[in-house]
Amino acid sequence: MSHAVEINKLSRHFGSFKAVDEISLTVSHGEIFGFLGANGAGKTTAIRMLCGLLLPTGGNGTVAGCDIMKEPEKIKTKIGYMSQKFSLYGELTGRENINFYGSVYGMNKREISSRIDELTEKLQLQDLLHRQSHSLPVGWRQRLALAVALLHQPKIIFLDEPTGGVDPIFRRKFWSTLYDLGEEGITIFVTTHYMDEAEYCGRISIMHQGKIVEMGKPFDLVARHKAENLEQMFIGLINERGSSGA
């Protein structure tokens, strides 16, 4: 397996609506890949296919060396996933949430507890392990959700707007954690609305109406479109393409 993610003309149609229309991309191991696009551009549908939650209607590809069409269940064991939604059980404490997800991944008690120790150090979980998670501030919950996504030591993690609704200080910290993970060789596939975050990515792609319309290193893209910054480039690109039907 030469790439962490490798997809070729991947499509998902819902009836006549082409939510994802023949997208192709490759992501290398340890890369932080930013998957951008306006709301409704098809990002979430694409990520769901990559995570084995949704079968594509066309194209092919591999995630962590597993075939998207044929081995979606196998993909699930190799990736971590964290969504914009609050994906923890509110009535359970941090530790119980981790224990639960760990057992769902087939880990035994000893494995889980040694993993909790590692992650506690890496993500500073000590204060949130014993509290019911609905009482935690959003930023803390996201840290816990990241811990859950990393629990079974996946090689790739998919983060769907992980920093939605949290303050800039937390976002800065969160991204520095992602950098550390990237250095350990973990591939990070992340969507975001914040253009300053997109600048932290090694490469980004921009999706519009189901297609990938631009891809490359953030500053190369800014230069290519003669924009002042990423935000201007993004807005210019979307406006230029128009939003038929949207």
Add this chain to the structure above:
Amino acid sequence: MRKIKFIATKEFYHILRDPKSLAIAIAMPIMMTFLYGYAINLDIEHVTIGIIDYDKTAESKELTDAFYESSYFSRPEVEVLDSDAEALLRSSHAIGLLYIRPGFSDALLNGRQFELGMTIDGSDNNLSAAVLNYSNGLVFQFMLDHLPHGVEIPKVDIATQNLYNPDLKSSHFFVPGLVALILMMISAMLTSITIAREKETGTMEQLLTAPVSPRQILLGKILPYIFLALLDGFLVLVVAKLFFGIPFAGSQLLLFAFGLIYVATALALGILISSLTKTQQVAMMLAQMTTLLPSVMLSGFIFPIKNMPLLLQLISNIVPARFFVVIIRGITLKGAGLEILAAQGLYLIILMAVLMLVAAKKFSTRIA
């Protein structure tokens, strides 16, 4: 198997730590039993009836007193006019009128057949039937007390003879049916919420990105609720026994076995509902609509199915409560055994199997 266990354990935490679901699960069934048990009461007490005495003898006077001294009937507040007694009914000052025709005392003392007249306000047919029955009972008792020994009792019209509920206590009739209603409603509601909630919060998606199959999720979610629903059934039956004096004539084991099938049917319905809905509110409303109304109206809980129009009778065949009402009444009141209830049980099993299959299929396809 291990994963199912963990999902089930987690579900228990949800129930125990969320006061709301705990209230729905435990307090609501008990509250409903009391509410329905006491509110749906067809026993009569101090119902106003007018007695028009044309006989005017010591015996007719005594009969009148016997009526008004009983706790069932009381005197009208306005005077009864011989000329237009029915005015009392029209003005709702009385529910019924008893006519003691001339010759009553004579017939009684000579042991001859005799007929008393009664006019009843039929607009509340449950009440009027009860009034008629109670009146018959009183007259019969009166005859027994006044006839000289050895004289054959004159023909008395006893409209119904109630074998299993000699006091005509409506709670005996209602409370077992109530168990059926409550179990259906609570079970369907709880399961429909549990899955909708995970969809709403996003944990369902997180769970599905993990290597766990929809079937494992489903089983893990159903197990705790089977336990909970059976606990509910037990609590409601305890209330039924202690507060409403429902007899337990039949086998408790048999009731438990049928209860298990019935609860599983309700849980499957809950799963089906929650795979069709996205939010807890909609799921809860749908669960109430599909369980409460049919279980009350079409189960024979209150209204006899054989009196319904054919179309409703046919529809009642897909209402699980219909079969369980017969089963639970049979077991608690009549002591009926498997040989009598087998057909009902079989219907229930078929309903359960179909619902389970459809629910599992819908759940798997909708969720993935």
